[in-house]
Every structure is written in structure tokens, then in C-alpha cells.
Amino acid sequence: MSAPAPSSLAIVDAEPLPRQEEVLTEAALAFVAELHRRFTPRRDELLARRAERRAEIARTSTLDFLPETAAIRADDSWRVAPAPDALNDRRVEITGPTDRKMTINALNSGAKVWLADFEDASAPTWENVVLGQVNLSDAYTHNIDFTDAKSGKSYALKADEELATVVMRPRGWHLNERHLVDADGTPVPGALVDFGLYFFHNAQRLLDLGKGPYFYLPKTESHLEARLWNEVFVFAQEYCGIPQGTVRATVLIETITAAYEMEEILYELRDHASGLNAGRWDYLFSIVKNFRDGGAKFVLPDRNAVTMTAPFMRAYTELLVRTCHKRGAHAIGGMAAFIPSRRDAEVNKVAFEKVRADKDREAGDGFDGSWVAHPDLVPIAMESFDKVLGDKPNQKDRLREDVVVEAADLIAVDSLDAKPTYAGLVNAVQVGIRYIEAWLRGLGAVAIFNLMEDAATAEISRSQIWQWINAEVVLDNGEQVTADLARKVAAEELANIRAEIGDEAFTAGNWQQAHDLLLTVSLDEDYADFLTLPAYEQLKG
Numbered sequence: 001m002s003a004p005a006p007s008s009l010a011i012v013d014a015e016p017l018p019r020q021e022e023v024l025t026e027a028a029l030a031f032v033a034e035l036h037r038r039f040t041p042r043r044d045e046l047l048a049r050r051a052e053r054r055a056e057i058a059r060t061s062t063l064d065f066l067p068e069t070a071a072i073r074a075d076d077s078w079r080v081a082p083a084p085d086a087l088n089d090r091r092v093e094i095t096g097p098t099d100r101k102m103t104i105n106a107l108n109s110g111a112k113v114w115l116a117d118f119e120d121a122s123a124p125t126w127e128n129v130v131l132g133q134v135n136l137s138d139a140y141t142h143n144i145d146f147t148d149a150k151s152g153k154s155y156a157l158k159a160d161e162e163l164a165t166v167v168m169r170p171r172g173w174h175l176n177e178r179h180l181v182d183a184d185g186t187p188v189p190g191a192l193v194d195f196g197l198y199f200f201h202n203a204q205r206l207l208d209l210g211k212g213p214y215f216y217l218p219k220t221e222s223h224l225e226a227r228l229w230n231e232v233f234v235f236a237q238e239y240c241g242i243p244q245g246t247v248r249a250t251v252l253i254e255t256i257t258a259a260y261e262m263e264e265i266l267y268e269l270r271d272h273a274s275g276l277n278a279g280r281w282d283y284l285f286s287i288v289k290n291f292r293d294g295g296a297k298f299v300l301p302d303r304n305a306v307t308m309t310a311p312f313m314r315a316y317t318e319l320l321v322r323t324c325h326k327r328g329a330h331a332i333g334g335m336a337a338f339i340p341s342r343r344d345a346e347v348n349k350v351a352f353e354k355v356r357a358d359k360d361r362e363a364g365d366g367f368d369g370s371w372v373a374h375p376d377l378v379p380i381a382m383e384s385f386d387k388v389l390g391d392k393p394n395q396k397d398r399l400r401e402d403v404v405v406e407a408a409d410l411i412a413v414d415s416l417d418a419k420p421t422y423a424g425l426v427n428a429v430q431v432g433i434r435y436i437e438a439w440l441r442g443l444g445a446v447a448i449f450n451l452m453e454d455a456a457t458a459e460i461s462r463s464q465i466w467q468w469i470n471a472e473v474v475l476d477n478g479e480q481v482t483a484d485l486a487r488k489v490a491a492e493e494l495a496n497i498r499a500e501i502g503d504e505a506f507t508a509g510n511w512q513q514a515h516d517l518l519l520t521v522s523l524d525e526d527y528a529d530f531l532t533l534p535a536y537e538q539l540k541g
Contacts, residue, residue, distance in 0.1 A: 254279030275330030302424025
């Protein structure tokens with residue numbers, strides 16, 4: 001390992017946390033500082049490029065595969081690096097934040113992989129950022145247990161061979177960490193903080209356990225952003241004395257622009273690539289964000305009406321499977337977000353059947369694995385993939401050469417019959433307010449109406465309200481969506497929440513603040529690129 005220079009980073013506006021000295025060591029901060037020095041300028045350039053590309057889409061209302069990278073797509077000779085043993089079988093992956101209880105439950109869940117999430121399922125309080133790192137390190141040293149203060153129930157890890165493989169998801173390129181700044185007072189990108197602390201402390205430890213530093217990369221919008229991540233990986237491995245090619249990264253194809261660059265993204269990361277994942281809600285949010293000036297043909301119906309069988313969503317997922325298998329990478333399917341009810345067996349029965357049908361479809365389409373949000377869904381998803389895979393770890397041999405997707409197919413939003421409804425508007429407001437309120441309390445994964453919601457669902461909710469207002473959508477009840485109608489629905493929801501939880505709990509929460517923030521990002525003429533940016537300014541801790 002290179003001898004670290006003294007860190008030039010300072011921790012600001014943060015209360016001291018128990019055991020933070022184990023994570024925020026001088027050597028670890030020196031590593032993060034070097035990542036920041038080398039790679040933040042390029043990050044800034046790529047964020048500016050996003051804005052330029054968005055302006056081009058606003059002008060043309062179209063997207064196409066890149067002519068300048070046609071040779072990469074046409075070259076059949078290249079493949080991504082072979083999967084390490086610990087990541088070869090990914091038939092079921094569970095997702096969730098890195099709090100102590102979740103860490104134990106996810107690792108014990110029976111899933112093959114746990115997506116340990118510092119991104120959409122985690123509100124980025126300093127406590128969540130730092131103690132999440134503590135929890136993962138404790139898990140790798142079997143120094144972790146948890147007792148629920150309310151129930152008295154205790155949680156402990158199973159034997160190593162029964163635990164899920166961890167794939168850690170850092171924050172996206174657009175988010176900064178305000179509590180860690182350089183000598184000029186410039187905050188370090190959250191992605192480099194999350195990646196840097198985790199890699200520095202755990203890369204060798206994971207190799208010693210027969211695994212490795214594996215990552216999910218969120219919100220990627222282009223192959224150039226993937227190239228930057230690859231440069232980060234190469235430098236980090238060299239700096240820490242880890243063999244090149246040890247890192248593995250799975251990229252979420254959850255932006256519409258990335259869907260046109262899947263092969264190029266795998267190519268840029270080919271020595272470190274593991275696969276691609278189909279991220280549904282952020283993908284829809286990205287379509288609204290990029291084509292918000294495109295008129296009626298790009299108006300999405302109620303979010304729950306946009307299933308993965310919608311023609312433009314099917315084009316996206318089938319292209320993803322074909323692309324991954326052509327290049328030797330894993331194709332990982334979408335999220336089953338249902339949270340089982342402890343009181344309503346009929347609700348569970350109906351939901352479980354929907355989950356089973358969804359996972360059967362993914363396995364049948366050629367995916368190598370899929371996501372669930374709750375341990376009770378692991379056996380259902382496992383059964384769907386077991387039926388197709390049998391003893392094979394994956395089905396990368398299914399090349400899906402029958403799939404032909406044209407550029408226009410990916411943005412054929414108007415191929416969907418469903419239309420926006422009043423109930424859909426109400427649901428968008430309900431989910432938006434309830435999620436944002438919890439996020440402002442430091443919770444990033446929130447059960448709402450028996451679904452596990454994260455920041456992506458709040459993004460699609462507020463984006464649809466914005467889109468429907470600006471496209472002057474008329475709902476199924478004959479009402480046009482206006483700012484006044486959104487305010488009326490939001491006021492009614494706030495009153496309903498107060499009646500539901502009582503005055504004391506309402507006053508103790510962040511309900512008015514959440515209501516106001518949702519309306520701000522839904523009604524402002526200037527569309528905020530990410531809800532989490534103004535929300536972070538209001539997040540305490």
C-alpha cells in the first residue's frame with residue numbers, strides 16, 4: 001500500500017459518533033482525499049455534460065444509439081472478465097440499507113447477494129454514512145449482533161457459508177457529502193466517500209474471506225461515467241495493493257440515456273464488470289426528466305400501471321439480457337417491493353402470486369437473477385429461478401439472439417394503453433409525502449401501503465405530478481391536473497395523515513415540511529434534477 005500523505009479533509013458540522021474513529025482513520029481519509037483530488041474534477045465535467053445532453057433531448061425529443069461507438073457494438077470479440085465464484089450465482093438478491101438489524105437479516109436471508117445500500121434506500125445522514133460502514137466491517141469480522149429494544153428479540157449472523165455475498169451501492173455521482181470537505185471547503189462527492197471508506201477498510205478483508213470488493217453503480221447516464229468509475233477502480237487497487245481486476249461492478253441501467261449505451265458501459269468496465277441491472281422506478285423517472293418537454297406522447301400513466309410487460313419496458317429489459325449475455329455478463333432483473341402483511345393473509349396471497357408471475361417472467365426471459373425487498377420473498381423468487389436454472393449458476397449461455405430492439409422502441413411510451421387517473425394522482429401525493437417525511441427522519445427504505453419504497457419511488461411520484469401539470473393532462477374523472485388540484489390533494493392527504501396518526505404524532509413528525517417539499521419540487525417551473533438535492537439541504541444529521 002502506498003504511504004498516505006496527511007489527509008487534507010475536514011469533518012464539518014457533524015456530531016461525534018460512537019466508533020467513528022474506526023472508519024475515519026487518518027489513512028482512510030488520506031485515501032478518500034486522493035480520490036477526491038484525482039477524480040472530482042472529471043465528475044464535475046460529466047455532470048455538466050448531463051445538462052448539455054438533456055438540453056439536446058429537449059430540442060429533438062429523441063435518442064439514438066451512439067454513432068461514435070458503433071465499432072464497439074459491432075466487435076463481437078470482447079467479453080467482460082469472468083465472474084468470481086462468489087458472484088457466479090446471483091439468482092436472488094435482497095436489497096436494503098446498512099443499519100445493524102438489516103445487515104444481519106439480509107446476510108441471513110437465504111438470498112445469494114445482498115445489495116448493501118448507501119444510496120436510494122438510505123437517507124444520507126452522517127450517522128447512516130459512518131455507522132453503515134461500521135456495520136459492514138463488523139459483519140465481515142463476525143463482530144455483529146443486535147437486540148430489538150421493543151421486542152427484546154436478538155439477531156446474530158449464521159455461519160459464513162450461509163451468508164449472502166455483499167454488493168455495496170455507493171451514492172450517485174450527483175450527490176455530495178457536506179460533512180467531509182477539502183481545504184477549500186469543497187465537499188467530497190458522496191460516491192467517493194462511500195466507495196473509498198468501504199474499499200480501504202474491506203478490500204483485503206473480503207479477499208481473505210474468499211470474496212471481494214463488489215459494487216452496484218447507480219444513476220449512471222453514459223459510458224463516460226462508467227469510464228470514470230473504471231479509472232477509480234484501477235487507482236484504488238494500485239493504491240491499496242490489491243490485484244488489478246479484483247473489483248467487480250454491476251451497473252444499474254436506470255436512466256434512459258444509459259439504455260442506449262449498455263454495451264459501451266460494459267466495455268468501459270470490462271476488466272471489472274459483473275453485469276447490468278434493470279431498475280424500474282428510476283428508469284421511468286429518467287424518461288419523465290429527459291422528455292418532459294416532449295408533449296403528450298411521453299406522458300406516463302399511473303406508475304403502478306407501467307408494468308414490465310409494457311412494450312417500451314419489455315424492449316429495455318430484453319435488450320439488457322441480450323447485451324449482457326453477448327458479453328458474458330450477468331443480467332439482473334427488477335425489484336419485488338411487496339412487504340408481507342402480518343394481519344391480512346388474503347393481501348399476501350394476491351401479492352405473492354404477482355411476485356411469482358413477475359419472477360417467472362424474468363427467469364423465462366433469460367435473466368440470471370432478480371431483486372426482492374423482504375426476506376419472505378426470497379423463497380418465491382428462488383423457486384422461479386430454480387425451475388429455470390436447476391443446478392446451473394446462471395443462464396448466460398442463453399444469448400437471446402431473437403431479440404431485436406430499435407432505438408425508437410425504448411421511448412415508445414405512447415405504446416401503452418393506460419392513462420393517468422385521479423387515483424394515480426392521489427397515490428403519487430400520498431407516497432411522496434409519506435416517503436419524504438420518513439427520509440427527513442433519516443429513513444431511506446420505508447414501508448408504505450405494503451410496498452417498500454425508496455428514493456426512486458418518490459422521484460417518479462413527484463415527476464409524474466410535475467409532468468401531468470405541465471402537459472395539461474385530463475384525468476379519468478374529467479379533471480385537468482393543475483397546480484391547484486395538486487395542492488388540494490396534498491392538503492387532503494395531510495389532513496388524512498393527522499387523523500390517522502393523531503395530533504401528537506403528527507406534530508412530532510416532519511409532515512408539513514414533507515408536504516411543502518413535495519409541492520415545491522412538483523410545482524416549480526424549473527424541474528429539479530433530483531428530489532434528494534433540495535431534500536438534503538433540509539436533512540438533519
